[in-house]
Amino acid sequence: MDARRRPRRQGAPLTQGGSAPPVLEARGVAKTFRTGTAALAGIDATVRAGEFVTLLGPSGCGKTTLLNLFAGLAAPSSGALRWWGEPAPPDDPARRFGYVFQAPTLMPWTTIASNVRLPLDLAHVPRPRADAAVAEALALVGLTGVDRHLPRELSGGMQMRASIARALVTAPSLLLMDEPFGALDEFTRERLDAELSELWRARGLTVVFVTHSIAEAVFLSTRILVMGARPGRLLADIPVAAPFPRDDDWRTSVAFAQLARRVASRVREAGAEAHG
Amino acid sequence: MAEPGRGWRLAAPVLVLLAAILAWQALVTWRELPVWLVPSPAVVARTLVADRVLLLDSLGVTLGIALAALALAVVLGVATALLFVQSRWLEMSLFPYAVLLQVTPIVAIAPLVIIWVRDTRLALVLCATVVAIFPVIANTTLGLRSVDPGLLDLFRLSRASRWQQLWRLRAPSALPWFFGGLRIASGLALIGAVVAEFVAGTGGAGAGLAYQILLAGIQLNVPRLFAALVLITLAGVAMFAAVAWVSRIALRRWHESELERA
Numbered sequence: 001m002d003a004r005r006r007p008r009r010q011g012a013p014l015t016q017g018g019s020a021p022p023v024l025e026a027r028g029v030a031k032t033f034r035t036g037t038a039a040l041a042g043i044d045a046t047v048r049a050g051e052f053v054t055l056l057g058p059s060g061c062g063k064t065t066l067l068n069l070f071a072g073l074a075a076p077s078s079g080a081l082r083w084w085g086e087p088a089p090p091d092d093p094a095r096r097f098g099y100v101f102q103a104p105t106l107m108p109w110t111t112i113a114s115n116v117r118l119p120l121d122l123a124h125v126p127r128p129r130a131d132a133a134v135a136e137a138l139a140l141v142g143l144t145g146v147d148r149h150l151p152r153e154l155s156g157g158m159q160m161r162a163s164i165a166r167a168l169v170t171a172p173s174l175l176l177m178d179e180p181f182g183a184l185d186e187f188t189r190e191r192l193d194a195e196l197s198e199l200w201r202a203r204g205l206t207v208v209f210v211t212h213s214i215a216e217a218v219f220l221s222t223r224i225l226v227m228g229a230r231p232g233r234l235l236a237d238i239p240v241a242a243p244f245p246r247d248d249d250w251r252t253s254v255a256f257a258q259l260a261r262r263v264a265s266r267v268r269e270a271g272a273e274a275h276g
Numbered sequence: 277m278a279e280p281g282r283g284w285r286l287a288a289p290v291l292v293l294l295a296a297i298l299a300w301q302a303l304v305t306w307r308e309l310p311v312w313l314v315p316s317p318a319v320v321a322r323t324l325v326a327d328r329v330l331l332l333d334s335l336g337v338t339l340g341i342a343l344a345a346l347a348l349a350v351v352l353g354v355a356t357a358l359l360f361v362q363s364r365w366l367e368m369s370l371f372p373y374a375v376l377l378q379v380t381p382i383v384a385i386a387p388l389v390i391i392w393v394r395d396t397r398l399a400l401v402l403c404a405t406v407v408a409i410f411p412v413i414a415n416t417t418l419g420l421r422s423v424d425p426g427l428l429d430l431f432r433l434s435r436a437s438r439w440q441q442l443w444r445l446r447a448p449s450a451l452p453w454f455f456g457g458l459r460i461a462s463g464l465a466l467i468g469a470v471v472a473e474f475v476a477g478t479g480g481a482g483a484g485l486a487y488q489i490l491l492a493g494i495q496l497n498v499p500r501l502f503a504a505l506v507l508i509t510l511a512g513v514a515m516f517a518a519v520a521w522v523s524r525i526a527l528r529r530w531h532e533s534e535l536e537r538a
C-alpha cells in the first residue's frame with residue numbers, strides 16, 4: 001500500500017497502552033440469541049486509541065458477535081458498551097469507523113469506484129469531493145486503474161482491497177475487521193497483513209481485528225485477546241511488545257515463535273474447555 | 277462436452293423447426309390427408325398470405341391486449357411487491373389473495389369481468405392481467421428480500437434511509453428475479469388474452485386471433501385455424517424473445533445468469 005512509501009517511523013510501537021483514551025469499552029457484556037445460544041458472557045474489554053487489538057479464538061466463540069456489538073449492529077442482552085466514552089454508538093457510524101466483512105461484500109452490479117463511494121453517496125457527500133476521496137482510498141490500498149471494473153472482474157485479493165478501501169473512504173479513525181483475509185491464500189494474506197500494518201501506523205488508526213490465525217495475530221497486534229467458546233468469553237489478554245514496523249524479520253524471530261507458542265497454548269486451552 | 281458455439285443458439289432450434297415442417301408436409305402428401313383435417317404447411321402458408329389483412333388485424337388486437345396486460349401486470353405487480361417488502365404485515369395479510377387470484381381459473385372469472393366492465397377491450401386486458409401478474413408479484417417480492425445480509429449491514433452502518441436501501445440495494449438485487457418473473461408473465465399474458473377472447477367471443481371489427489380460431493373451427497376452415505395458431509405461437513415466441521433480450525441487456529455485465537463466457 002501507499003503508506004509504505006512514506007518515511008517510516010522507527011522504534012517504539014505507536015500504541016499508547018494505558019494512557020490513550022478508550023475508543024471502545026465493554027463492561028459485563030453478554031449476548032444470548034433468541035435461539036437460546038449464549039454467544040457471549042461477561043465480556044470486559046477496552047480498546048484504546050492507536051491500538052491494534054486482535055480477537056483470536058476457535059470458530060463459533062463469538063468473535064463476529066462481539067464485533068457486531070462494537071459496530072452497533074446488534075445490542076447486548078446485558079452489560080454496557082461505550083463508544084468514545086459515550087453510551088450510544090455514534091450517529092454517523094460510517095464516519096467514525098469502517099467495518100470490513102469476512103467476504104468482500106461488494107455490490108456486483110456496479111463498478112469498484114461506485115462500490116467504494118457508497119458510504120459517501122449514502123451520506124449525500126457532493127460528487128467531486130466523494131470522487132477525490134474514492135481515488136485516495138483506492139490508491140491507499142494499492143488498487144489503481146480498476147475503478148471502472150465490476151467486482152467480478154477482480155481477483156479475490158483485489159476485491160478484499162476494494163472492500164478495505166470502502167471502509168477507509170470516510171477517513172474513519174477506527175477499523176473493525178472480521179477475518180478480512182481469511183479466504184485468501186497464505187502468500188496474499190501475508191502481503192496484505194504487512195500493508196495493513198503499515199496503513200495502521202501511517203494513519204494512526206485504531207483496529208479491532210478478528211482472525212483464526214495465530215501467526216497473523218502475533219504479526220499484526222499490539223494486543224491479543226484470546227476468546228473461549230460456549231459461552232464466548234475472554235480468556236487471556238496478551239500484549240505484543242515488538243516494535244514497528246514489523247516485517248519478515250519479526251515473522252521469523254525467536255520472540256515471535258515464543259509468543260506464538262504461548263498464544264497457541266491459551267487457544268488450545270480454550271478449545272479443550274469448549275469440548276470438555 | 278464442449279459448449280455449443282453461439283451460432284447454434286439460433287441455428288439448432290431453426291433446424292428442428294425445418295425438419296418438423298418437412299416431416300409434416302411429407303406426412304400430409306404421403307397419406308393424402310384432406311385439407312379440412314390436417315392442412316399441409318404449404319396450404320397454411322398460402323392461407324396466411326391470402327387472409328393476411330384479416331389475420332394481421334386480429335393479431336394486432338390480440339398482441340395489443342397481451343402487451344397492455346403485461347405492462348399492467350408489471351406496474352401493479354412491482355407496486356404490490358414494493359408494498360409487501362415495506363411491511364411483513366401487509367404481505368402476510370395480502371399474499372394469500374394474490375395466490376387466490378393465481379389459482380382461480382381465468383375462464384371462471386372472465387364472464388364476470390366482462391359483465392362488470394363495460395369496455396370489452398379493457399375487460400380482456402384485465403383478465404389477461406390477472407393471469408400474468410402473479411409471477412411478477414411473487415418473484416419481485418422474493419428478489420427484494422433476497423439481499424446480501426452483509427450489504428444490508430453496510431447500509432445500516434451508513435445510516436441509509438429506507439428509500440436509499442430500496443433503490444440502491446433492494447431494487448438492483450431484485451432485478452434478476454424480476455426478469456425471471458417477467459419471462460413467465462409474458463407467456464401468461466398472451467395465454468390470458470387468448471382465453472379471455474374465447475370466453476368473450478367478441479367478433480366484429482375488434483376481433484382477435486382467438487375469435488378467428490373460434491370462427492374458423494365452426495366453419496371448418498382448418499387452414500385458417502392453423503394460420504391463426506401459427507401467428508399466436510409466433511407472437512408468444514416474439515414476446516418471450518423481447519423480454520429475454522431486455523433481461524440480457526440489463527444483466528449481462530454482472531449477473532451469473534447472463535454472463536457472457538469469454
Ligand SMILES: Nc1ncnc2c1ncn2[C@@H]1O[C@H](COP(=O)(O)OP(=O)(O)OP(=O)(O)O)[C@@H](O)[C@H]1O
Pocket residue numbers: 033034035037038039058059060061062063064065066
Ligand atoms: N443470528 C444468530 N442467531 C442465533 N445464533 C447465532 C447467531 N449468530 C451467531 N450465533 C451463534 O453464536 C455463536 C457465536 O457466533 P459467531 O458468529 O460470533 O462466532 P465466530 O467466533 O465469529 O465464529 P467464526 O470464527 O466461525 O466466524 C455461535 O454458536 C453461533 O451459532
Ligand SMILES: [Mg+2]
Pocket residue numbers: 063064065178
Ligand atoms: Mg465469525
